[in-house]
Amino acid sequence: MSPMARTAPVPAATDPAIIRNFCIIAHIDHGKSTLADRMLQYTGVVQSRDMKAQYLDRMDIERERGITIKSQAVRMPWEVDGTSYALNMIDTPGHVDFTYEVSRSLAACEGAVLLVDAAQGIEAQTLANLYLAMENNLTIIPVLNKIDLPAAQPEKYAEELANLIGGDPDEVLRVSGKTGMGVEVLLDKIVRDLPAPVGDPDAPARAMIFDSVYDTYRGVVTYVRVVDGMLHPRERIQMMSTRATHELLEIGVSSPEPTPSKGLGVGEVGYLITGVKDVRLSKVGDTVTNLAKPASESLPGYADAKPMVFSGLYPLDGTDYPVLRDALEKLMLNDAALVYQPETSAALGFGFRVGFLGLLHLEITRERLEREYKLDLISTAPNVEYEVTLEDKRVVHVTNPSEYPTGKIAEVREPMVSATILAPNEFVGAIMELCQSRRGVMGGMDYLSEDRVEIRYRLPLAEIVFDFFDILKSKTRGYGSLDWKADGDQVADLVKVDIMLQGEQVDAFSAITHRDKAYAYGVMMTGKLRELIPRQQFEVPIQAAIGSRIIARESIRAIRKDVLAKCYGGDITRKRKLLEKQKEGKKRMKMVGRVEVPQEAFIAALTTDESKDKAKK
Amino acid sequence: MPSVLPLGDPAPSDGLLPAQAADGAAQRGFGLYVHIPFCAVRCGYCDFNTYTATELGGGASQDAYASTAIAEVEFAARVLKGSGLPPRRLGTVFFGGGTPTLLPAEDLARILAAAVAEWGLEPGAEVTTEANPDSVTPESLQLLADAGFTRVSFGMQSAVPHVLKVLDRTHTPSRVPQVVQWARDAGLAVSLDLIYGTPGESLADWRYSLETALSYGPDHISAYALIVEDGTKLAAQIRRGEVPGIDDDDHAAKYELADELITAAGLGWYEVSNWSRTPQQACRHNLAYWRGDDWWGIGPGAHSHVGGVRWWNVKHPTAYAGRLAGGASPAAGRETLDAETRNVERVMLEARLSSGLGVSGLGESGRHAVAGLIADGLVDPALAFKGRLVLTLKGRLLADAVVRRILHD
Ligand SMILES: Nc1nc2c(ncn2[C@@H]2O[C@H](COP(=O)(O)OP(=O)(O)OP(=O)(O)O)[C@@H](O)[C@H]2O)c(=O)[nH]1
Numbered sequence A: 001m002s003p004m005a006r007t008a009p010v011p012a013a014t015d016p017a018i019i020r021n022f023c024i025i026a027h028i029d030h031g032k033s034t035l036a037d038r039m040l041q042y043t044g045v046v047q048s049r050d051m052k053a054q055y056l057d058r059m060d061i062e063r064e065r066g067i068t069i070k071s072q073a074v075r076m077p078w079e080v081d082g083t084s085y086a087l088n089m090i091d092t093p094g095h096v097d098f099t100y101e102v103s104r105s106l107a108a109c110e111g112a113v114l115l116v117d118a119a120q121g122i123e124a125q126t127l128a129n130l131y132l133a134m135e136n137n138l139t140i141i142p143v144l145n146k147i148d149l150p151a152a153q154p155e156k157y158a159e160e161l162a163n164l165i166g167g168d169p170d171e172v173l174r175v176s177g178k179t180g181m182g183v184e185v186l187l188d189k190i191v192r193d194l195p196a197p198v199g200d201p202d203a204p205a206r207a208m209i210f211d212s213v214y215d216t217y218r219g220v221v222t223y224v225r226v227v228d229g230m231l232h233p234r235e236r237i238q239m240m241s242t243r244a245t246h247e248l249l250e251i252g253v254s255s256p257e258p259t260p261s262k263g264l265g266v267g268e269v270g271y272l273i274t275g276v277k278d279v280r281l282s283k284v285g286d287t288v289t290n291l292a293k294p295a296s297e298s299l300p301g302y303a304d305a306k307p308m309v310f311s312g313l314y315p316l317d318g319t320d321y322p323v324l325r326d327a328l329e330k331l332m333l334n335d336a337a338l339v340y341q342p343e344t345s346a347a348l349g350f351g352f353r354v355g356f357l358g359l360l361h362l363e364i365t366r367e368r369l370e371r372e373y374k375l376d377l378i379s380t381a382p383n384v385e386y387e388v389t390l391e392d393k394r395v396v397h398v399t400n401p402s403e404y405p406t407g408k409i410a411e412v413r414e415p416m417v418s419a420t421i422l423a424p425n426e427f428v429g430a431i432m433e434l435c436q437s438r439r440g441v442m443g444g445m446d447y448l449s450e451d452r453v454e455i456r457y458r459l460p461l462a463e464i465v466f467d468f469f470d471i472l473k474s475k476t477r478g479y480g481s482l483d484w485k486a487d488g489d490q491v492a493d494l495v496k497v498d499i500m501l502q503g504e505q506v507d508a509f510s511a512i513t514h515r516d517k518a519y520a521y522g523v524m525m526t527g528k529l530r531e532l533i534p535r536q537q538f539e540v541p542i543q544a545a546i547g548s549r550i551i552a553r554e555s556i557r558a559i560r561k562d563v564l565a566k567c568y569g570g571d572i573t574r575k576r577k578l579l580e581k582q583k584e585g586k587k588r589m590k591m592v593g594r595v596e597v598p599q600e601a602f603i604a605a606l607t608t609d610e611s612k613d614k615a616k617k
Numbered sequence B: 001m002p003s004v005l006p007l008g009d010p011a012p013s014d015g016l017l018p019a020q021a022a023d024g025a026a027q028r029g030f031g032l033y034v035h036i037p038f039c040a041v042r043c044g045y046c047d048f049n050t051y052t053a054t055e056l057g058g059g060a061s062q063d064a065y066a067s068t069a070i071a072e073v074e075f076a077a078r079v080l081k082g083s084g085l086p087p088r089r090l091g092t093v094f095f096g097g098g099t100p101t102l103l104p105a106e107d108l109a110r111i112l113a114a115a116v117a118e119w120g121l122e123p124g125a126e127v128t129t130e131a132n133p134d135s136v137t138p139e140s141l142q143l144l145a146d147a148g149f150t151r152v153s154f155g156m157q158s159a160v161p162h163v164l165k166v167l168d169r170t171h172t173p174s175r176v177p178q179v180v181q182w183a184r185d186a187g188l189a190v191s192l193d194l195i196y197g198t199p200g201e202s203l204a205d206w207r208y209s210l211e212t213a214l215s216y217g218p219d220h221i222s223a224y225a226l227i228v229e230d231g232t233k234l235a236a237q238i239r240r241g242e243v244p245g246i247d248d249d250d251h252a253a254k255y256e257l258a259d260e261l262i263t264a265a266g267l268g269w270y271e272v273s274n275w276s277r278t279p280q281q282a283c284r285h286n287l288a289y290w291r292g293d294d295w296w297g298i299g300p301g302a303h304s305h306v307g308g309v310r311w312w313n314v315k316h317p318t319a320y321a322g323r324l325a326g327g328a329s330p331a332a333g334r335e336t337l338d339a340e341t342r343n344v345e346r347v348m349l350e351a352r353l354s355s356g357l358g359v360s361g362l363g364e365s366g367r368h369a370v371a372g373l374i375a376d377g378l379v380d381p382a383l384a385f386k387g388r389l390v391l392t393l394k395g396r397l398l399a400d401a402v403v404r405r406i407l408h409d
């Protein structure tokens, strides 16, 4: 067993031969952050007394939900056979919404620890992340985690893993991030098996930006992996894509607190501070070079994160609009995947159409806005982006149903995904039924082991991004897992369903659905609204329509009594106060034509049942 | 009086009123309300400021109450004079509760006599007492009539035993025609209070109560929709599911039935919940509330209004008696209304009357709202053209909404 390193290699003076860069990848909850904890502890960068569970999950929302949202890189020393090595470890998120974070982290590494929960086996994001790592030519170290669990089946899953990546089941390491068992062996193996980074120390500096974070105190902190040359404090650097130049105010490594250094050399991972306030000036995927001695060719970057679902965010109180605007601007500094633009809704007022990577991303963003900026928000029903071609060949990209063109439509295209589902084989029938009902086309099926299968489907994004996963879970008694990635688009028979109150269209409730599901949406929404909207002084018809064709209707009966008929003696003051209270209540009403709709009704009608379930979990 | 007092400004202990109270006083009517805060038992739905003997404990005895009330009468006379109000005779006096007739008729007579001694009565003044059917005798009613009372309002509530039971009423239905007859014999005008929409009351039950009440030939009827007040026994029973809740549609249907039957019997509505045989038999004291006249309210928790100043007394009889014993005003708080608030109140109150609300005084947006109200069938179009906003039957059922539309549209 290796001892804790007696001396740590010094940044800027570390031979690439003693550097190992790796990330920990796994399906959600398989224990990446917990394993990272043990590594922090055993390498001595975090003292045992300072240790807390999932040390690197620093955001409140990460800690509360027990999930990692942002990757974190840490430099740790580790000694093998008398040599001190510098390990750069990146803990990554497991949820499919944040796959983009994983792929950025991979670009900074030569190797990956592929972690698999020994009680669960391979799951959908295990595969997805493995393939990502293989695309990046990383050396993979397969590891079974949680072997302390009584339900662990290390033999079975070692075999599965060996089948998947080749090799001998006996070579699969068995660790427990919880007890620390096997973690030191793993650190040794990382040193022995992973290749050292290679680069030209004498070439002009090139460093790849793999993360960029806004910090209130320090401004933008840019995380880089140096490929060639060396970066020093105080020198002027240049961003190769934008040609923007900055002075390097500080350079250093995280271990795990930011520690300034004399520079960063070939193969090193660390951070830069330039004093810029806008992360967009320090773009993820860009190459940093030295202004005085610039590189001629930038490193291959990665594609921007593409928003998948869109939702309108509106402040409950219209006067909060500027607060929301500023909050989004700030949040975007930390979240390159977030895109937004202002929009207005007749029903909800001024707000923003915001693009997200998925529903979890939406939920988290909304929660952060509400919490960190004390906002009360309404978010409209999420939808995907459609490409509508009109008969005059004009093409419109629709991220908001109310922008759906009214002219003659030649064709509508919807985004598609390729989805991978892993589950015990007894559920194959149920899964196929579900996918078929979601307009899926099967791509193939493989056995991972005797009793577990991988099923591949091509499906419309709109069919899987909302409630699909919850239904999959319940149909597979919790054993099914899902991963998906964008996969082009297809022409589809889609229609826009409008909802009308007293003949007045309510833009916030419009939806784009497949023609076969329009009726169900209409019935669901009109029914919901009938329950949610209080009775008015007149009857209020609620209709769902495709164009001018009504597909569902409900009606709210007129209120018949709204008067206090009791002898109040001379207490006129009480009566007046009551009137004032009713007046206050009216302020929380949104007018749709003549119909008073309480804001709560908007919220409730727009809250999808899935997100209600999530809140319960 | 409802038992929760409003929040207002502190009231001065000498009770003196700001100067505005006296403005135009000579043109306004003046009345007296006397609150009697005692009941034999508390009805499950009632949140008025009233106390049973057990609730009171030893503190303030019913025996001393008349003297305490008279002390406030004398205090009132001094304050009005001291605040520069001209001497005015009483146009109306109203004894309410609680159950005024729980006190000996002599006590009520004494209080009335003290008030008459201070201010005098206008010729033809209306002097009413509320009464529980259980708490009067031919003798007591005669005594009241001899003392100057002109009217008695009986809390009949319903003619249906199971409804009376849910309401916790102690009298039997057959008691009502008896007491009505005694009141008549004593020369008193008779009003009957009814409550509709009690849990378990069918439309047929309500029809029966109405027909029964009308068969006694009352001069006046008040019909109130049952309100489930927070903190009452009834509210708790409904919350626990022991009795069904109340339903606005049921209330609406019953109000319509009430208006139909009462009107058919020859009475006419003059306020949302009140009907009288002739316009002269409308309760003038009630009208004074709706019309913004001046009145002084005697008794714990009683409300007063003089020239745009409203105040209310401390709630508990013991605290109330203590204040007066120390020569201090029993007021707990008061508010001086500004022009805008007075306008809001005027709209809120006058819209409920058959005499209606003057359209000309409504201001631009209020007048604009009237057109919509006519279109929706809530306001009588013909009278609106003549300049009076008068509610239709549908409008009366939506009176609060109408007021909001006039004030906020
Ligand atoms: N028994 C046992 N539990 C573990 C072990 N490692 C992690 N856990 C538990 O598994 C859960 C998930 O652990 P995390 O470390 O947050 O998992 P993660 O892979 O980082 O999760 P994401 O970042 O959300 O993908 C937590 O409840 C941990 O306590 C282990 O070795 N043994």
Ligand SMILES: C[S@@+](CC[C@H](N)C(=O)[O-])C[C@H]1O[C@@H](n2cnc3c(N)ncnc32)[C@H](O)[C@@H]1O
Residues within 6 Å of the ligand: A565, A566, A567, B001, B045, B046, B047, B048, B096, B097, B098, B099, B100, B130, B131, B132, B133, B154, B155, B156, B157, B193, B194, B195, B224, B225, B226, B227, B228, B229
């Ligand atoms: C001040 S109470 C007093 C009358 C007398 N104590 C009695 O109950 O017969 C006047 C009337 O208000 C009505 N009332 C009291 N509480 C009510 C409630 N919660 N809802 C509707 N009307 C109510 C009753 O009709 C009652 O007769």
Ligand code: SF4
Residues within 6 Å of the ligand: B038, B039, B040, B041, B042, B043, B046, B047, B048, B050, B097, B098, B099, B132, B155
């Ligand atoms: S008798 Fe009248 S005042 Fe007394 S508790 Fe019953 S309803 Fe209330």
Ligand SMILES: [Mg+2]
Residues within 6 Å of the ligand: A032, A033, A034, A057, A067, A068, A091, A092, A093, A094
């Ligand atoms: Mg984690």
